[in-house]
Amino acid sequence: MLDAAERLFYASGVQAVGIDAVVAEAGVATKTLYAHFGSKDRLVEAYLRRRDQRWLSWLTSRIDHAEPGRDRVLAVFDALDEWFADPGFSGCAFVDVAGELPDNAATRAVARDHKRALRTLLREVVAGIGAGEPDTLAEWLMPLVEGAVVTAHVEGDLRAVIRARSAVAALLDRAR
Amino acid sequence: MLDAAERLFYASGVQAVGIDAVVAEAGVATKTLYAHFGSKDRLVEAYLRRRDQRWLSWLTSRIDHAEPGRDRVLAVFDALDEWFADPGFSGCAFVDVAGELPDNAATRAVARDHKRALRTLLREVVAGIGAGEPDTLAEWLMPLVEGAVVTAHVEGDLRAVIRARSAVAALLDRAR
DNA sequence: GCGTTGGGAAAACGATCGTTCTCTGCAAGG
DNA sequence: CCTTGCAGAGAACGATCGTTTTCCCAACGC
DSSP: OHHHHHHHHHOOOTTSSOOOHHHHTTTTTTTHHHHSSHHHHHHHHHHHHHHHHHHHHHHHHHHHHHHHSHHHHHHHHHHHHHHHHHHHOOHHHHHHHHHHOOOHHHEEEEEEEEHHHHHHHHHHHHHTTTTTOOHHEEEEEEHHHHHHHHHHHHHHHHHHHHHHHHHHHHHHHHHO | HHHHHHHHHHHHHHSSHHHHHHHHHHOOHHHHHHHHHHSSHHOOOOOOHHHHHHHHHHHHHHHHOOOHHHHHHHHHHHHHHHHSSSSSOOHHHHHEEEEEETTHHHHHHHHHHHHHHHHHHHHHHHHHHTOOOOOHHHHHHHHHHHHHHHHHHTOOOTHHHHHHHHHHHHHHHHHH
């Protein structure tokens, strides 16, 4: 059910997808879905929480496969590059729901937690290269990552990540 | 009518706001709204087009009030800082609708045009300071601007813009 | 073997949505 | 003064939504 919800919600937006569509995609009965999640809001929340975990662990594994040092920072953008090339790419799911449901406290909280976790991850990556002030570099990295995602999504510009990557390289050179 | 539509759509999302709410907020009759715009989709499009113009001219005026040179680049982030402090701030309207209506070609086109216009504006600003390669600097600036907006919106972190600004200053120093 | 449970298919419900229609009043032009 | 037309208020309509309910069948414990 969460697989079906993620496919549909991420591709078309939460409000544009009805419960019936999720039920049909998952191949379960409406009653079963409500027995497990209680309401659409909580299904959305569960979808976001699982995506939070999956996306961050995916990014972490990409970083870990890179050589230690500054390559690990650049690996973040190589991972984004792969992500953008996916035909199913539709921006950051958490930014999407934050824009779609500005008044939903639960989903906004999940989005906020996700971004904080990403920030923490970036801080750890930067701390591992021993260049400049890790906190400062991480704070520079964060908007570059977010900006690359937004630009790739809204403009459909797949090369946005390359430019953000070059900015990071420039900042790393300066901090060395 | 466009004022009412902008207030409601931007604050609560396009899909969460019904036509009735727009009509009530604008103080006009349903018939009048449909006589002018034909459908909700076209009202949304008109709202976005007007916001595109207004937002860009607002940013332009903020830039023009700064001293020529690198202050004009940093003025972009000072303007963002003011924007984020507005209690009605709810992220970039175009990013919001791109996430909310991924399948709506018309609104996606308006969002794409808006981002291209912003990119062009940033290129002009950077070209005016005569440091480094203007195109490269502008391409670095774009994700930093987008990222600051997204971070301020999703995390509610109003200091995000300060950090993005410091990254820009670092990049400007390097390009000097 | 029989009763209980749980899930599938689908109808039903009330609410809300986008859109259209009806009725009314009013203001301008001949 | 009378007519024409536009705009307001709100009912009405068909569609869709989230949610609940009904009915049926298969699998399990006693």
